[in-house]
Amino acid sequence: MSELIRVRLEPPYLLLIGSETDPIYAKTAMGIVQWCPEKVCGQLRFDPSALDLGVPDLSIEEAIDSGARSLVIGVATVGGLLPDGWLSVLKEAASAGLDIVSGMHNRLNDHAGLAEAARRSGARLIDVRVPPAGLPVGTGKKRTGRRILTVAADCAIGKKYAALALHRDMCAAGMNATFRATGQTGIMIAGEGIPIDAVISDFVSGAAEVLSPDNEPDHWDIIEGQGSLFHPGYAGVSLSLLHGSQPDGFVVCHDPSRTALSGWEHYSIATLQECIEVHLEMGRLTHPGIQCVGVSVNTSKLPESERQACLEEITHQTGLPAVDPLIDGCDAIVEYIRQQVED
Amino acid sequence: MSELIRVRLEPPYLLLIGSETDPIYAKTAMGIVQWCPEKVCGQLRFDPSALDLGVPDLSIEEAIDSGARSLVIGVATVGGLLPDGWLSVLKEAASAGLDIVSGMHNRLNDHAGLAEAARRSGARLIDVRVPPAGLPVGTGKKRTGRRILTVAADCAIGKKYAALALHRDMCAAGMNATFRATGQTGIMIAGEGIPIDAVISDFVSGAAEVLSPDNEPDHWDIIEGQGSLFHPGYAGVSLSLLHGSQPDGFVVCHDPSRTALSGWEHYSIATLQECIEVHLEMGRLTHPGIQCVGVSVNTSKLPESERQACLEEITHQTGLPAVDPLIDGCDAIVEYIRQQVED
Numbered sequence: 080m081s082e083l084i085r086v087r088l089e090p091p092y093l094l095l096i097g098s099e100t101d102p103i104y105a106k107t108a109m110g111i112v113q114w115c116p117e118k119v120c121g122q123l124r125f126d127p128s129a130l131d132l133g134v135p136d137l138s139i140e141e142a143i144d145s146g147a148r149s150l151v152i153g154v155a156t157v158g159g160l161l162p163d164g165w166l167s168v169l170k171e172a173a174s175a176g177l178d179i180v181s182g183m184h185n186r187l188n189d190h191a192g193l194a195e196a197a198r199r200s201g202a203r204l205i206d207v208r209v210p211p212a213g214l215p216v217g218t219g220k221k222r223t224g225r226r227i228l229t230v231a232a233d234c235a236i237g238k239k240y241a242a243l244a245l246h247r248d249m250c251a252a253g254m255n256a257t258f259r260a261t262g263q264t265g266i267m268i269a270g271e272g273i274p275i276d277a278v279i280s281d282f283v284s285g286a287a288e289v290l291s292p293d294n295e296p297d298h299w300d301i302i303e304g305q306g307s308l309f310h311p312g313y314a315g316v317s318l319s320l321l322h323g324s325q326p327d328g329f330v331v332c333h334d335p336s337r338t339a340l341s342g343w344e345h346y347s348i349a350t351l352q353e354c355i356e357v358h359l360e361m362g363r364l365t366h367p368g369i370q371c372v373g374v375s376v377n378t379s380k381l382p383e384s385e386r387q388a389c390l391e392e393i394t395h396q397t398g399l400p401a402v403d404p405l406i407d408g409c410d411a412i413v414e415y416i417r418q419q420v421e422d
Numbered sequence: 423m424s425e426l427i428r429v430r431l432e433p434p435y436l437l438l439i440g441s442e443t444d445p446i447y448a449k450t451a452m453g454i455v456q457w458c459p460e461k462v463c464g465q466l467r468f469d470p471s472a473l474d475l476g477v478p479d480l481s482i483e484e485a486i487d488s489g490a491r492s493l494v495i496g497v498a499t500v501g502g503l504l505p506d507g508w509l510s511v512l513k514e515a516a517s518a519g520l521d522i523v524s525g526m527h528n529r530l531n532d533h534a535g536l537a538e539a540a541r542r543s544g545a546r547l548i549d550v551r552v553p554p555a556g557l558p559v560g561t562g563k564k565r566t567g568r569r570i571l572t573v574a575a576d577c578a579i580g581k582k583y584a585a586l587a588l589h590r591d592m593c594a595a596g597m598n599a600t601f602r603a604t605g606q607t608g609i610m611i612a613g614e615g616i617p618i619d620a621v622i623s624d625f626v627s628g629a630a631e632v633l634s635p636d637n638e639p640d641h642w643d644i645i646e647g648q649g650s651l652f653h654p655g656y657a658g659v660s661l662s663l664l665h666g667s668q669p670d671g672f673v674v675c676h677d678p679s680r681t682a683l684s685g686w687e688h689y690s691i692a693t694l695q696e697c698i699e700v701h702l703e704m705g706r707l708t709h710p711g712i713q714c715v716g717v718s719v720n721t722s723k724l725p726e727s728e729r730q731a732c733l734e735e736i737t738h739q740t741g742l743p744a745v746d747p748l749i750d751g752c753d754a755i756v757e758y759i760r761q762q763v764e765d
Contacts, residue, residue, distance in 0.1 A: 219654025219689060280626045280659045281619040311562025311665050311708050316623045319658030346562060360700075365654050
């Protein structure tokens with residue numbers, strides 16, 4: 080990513096859990112521990128009853144002694160706002176020189192005392208929801224290197240997880256691959272990225288171009304998808320990301336139990352076949368050779384006895400590998416990519 | 423449009439021409455004089471050799487005496503920046519109580535002296551490139567009233583002009599219609615609107631929903647299109663606008679002489695038939711009954727002898743009325759809408 084328009088987070092991270100007890104609200108911290116444990120030096124909990132991520136409990140002072148560079152807010156709050164009670168902790172961390180990394184809705188720099196503490200120590204206040212300045216309009220020009228994008232017929236259906244799992248398994252297979260993050264948790268995991276849905280609409284495809292720049296011919300960017308081409312609120316975001324990413328291949332994330340759009344129940348969900356066809360049709364604009372390379376299936380709501388039949392049926396229908404990445408991993412998709420796309 | 427999230431400009435306008443001599447750079451002022459002469463009380467020229475719009479030359483004082491409420495910057499500058507030399511004039515106008523209306527890239531409020539002058543007099547500094555705060559995510563819920571959107575296979579091909587001409591001719595035919603502006607010149611003409619391509623991508627379809635709210639069953643919103651579904655830079659903007667507008671009908675703006683995207687010459691232009699089909703397919707998500715209601719053709723580059731044959735060929739191909747709105751007006755499209763969409 081161009082040096083001028085990226086933010087790079089500095090590990091090791093101290094993960095702020097506070098008093099949170101509910102794993103649902105700690106998805107960010109849990110995702111970081113799951114996908115990049117090497118970036119985590121510890122957790123900061125206000126209370127022994129708070130959720131335990133299985134990493135060392137450290138005070139700010141102890142974290143600094145162990146080399147921490149950033150305090151990452153790892154929990155969401157109701158309404159997405161920073162609790163006032165956290166400010167003294169954040170100020171202490173910033174004063175001690177830790178970058179503060181937040182995905183909250185209110186901006187760190189809006190807290191005058193915190194901004195002043197950071198200014199004095201040279202720590203950075205990084206709101207990962209804020210896109211970098213200076214993003215260009217998309218050119219549509221072909222770039223070198225290869226790209227895979229995860230897509231779906233709805234939001235919140237596993238696009239980030241599928242991209243991370245595919246990236247992991249491509250690396251394990253010895254391929255040269257980079258995970259490219261487009262949302263806040265993904266950015267914290269990757270340590271860099273662009274929060275694509277916060278970009279001004281004219282610049283979203285350009286942001287996607289910046290996110291996966293020219294690369295070596297055998298290099299693969301695995302790009303975290305956002306939204307859905309079939310979503311009445313977010314389809315434009317997804318189309319810009321598709322066009323700017325110019326993927327050689329896309330993985331469709333699919334939940335066979337979902338019949339309507341989550342939170343938009345007045346919309347029924349597109350079929351897997353429709354989802355593949357529309358992505359092929361719309362993706363051809365910037366990459367005529369685009370193809371679907373696999374289906375990532377969430378089988379968690381199926382009885383164990385029906386799981387395998389479901390995956391086989393999808394493969395039969397589509398001619399593509401179908402895996403539940405949580406259970407099967409993505410090796411079948413990696414193999415398909417090597418056979419069908421690499422040549 | 424919801425009172426909470428719109429900007430309304432106050433006519434009469436005094437149009438600032440400055441020393442501009444080139445009509446290309448005065449397109450905004452010329453568009454305002456052409457489409458809403460009733461909103462214009464005069465022009466402010468620094469030099470008798472500057473472009474003359476055929477409206478009275480007025481000083482700021484004279485304009486105020488004749489009832490002016492806003493000074494509208496009617497010319498573009500190289501780079502889109504406000505020339506320093508204009509600041510004293512803008513300050514004088516703001517001090518006298520005129521709202522200042524600008525489509526420039528740099529913001530009026532960033533000029534401290536101007537902001538102070540406006541604060542003292544109560545004048546507003548209105549940057550029409552800045553979208554209102556508080557726009558929602560699109561719901562995709564059906565709204566009452568009818569809607570027409572102008573679309574195209576490329577940018578800068580006549581979408582604003584076609585929408586204005588169609589609105590004019592629908593009103594002349596006694597229909598209940600409102601022009602809905604999505605770009606800066608359109609907003610100055612309509613006196614309100616949302617600069618859709620400056621909205622954060624997550625909220626563009628929601629902005630389009632706000633722009634054309636529930637209305638009477640026989641009311642028509644004629645919505646100015648932006649970008650193109652076939653443009654590698656802007657397709658996401660266009661898709662969000664299509665989804666949020668939920669048009670009953672769309673008019674395709676077509677330039678038979680254009681073979682590649684303007685400024686993106688490495689992209690050939692989609693055919694008229696492809697353009698219609700993709701808009702039907704993608705538009706059905708939020709309005710299953712969407713249809714194409716006509717073709718607005720720019721015939722200016724054709725010899726007069728070929729003009730009529732070109733329009734007839736398009737009608738033959740598509741079964742739709744084809745007009746050059748500049749020459750023929752849009753009555754044929756109005757008639758088609760009354761016959762095919764109103765029932």
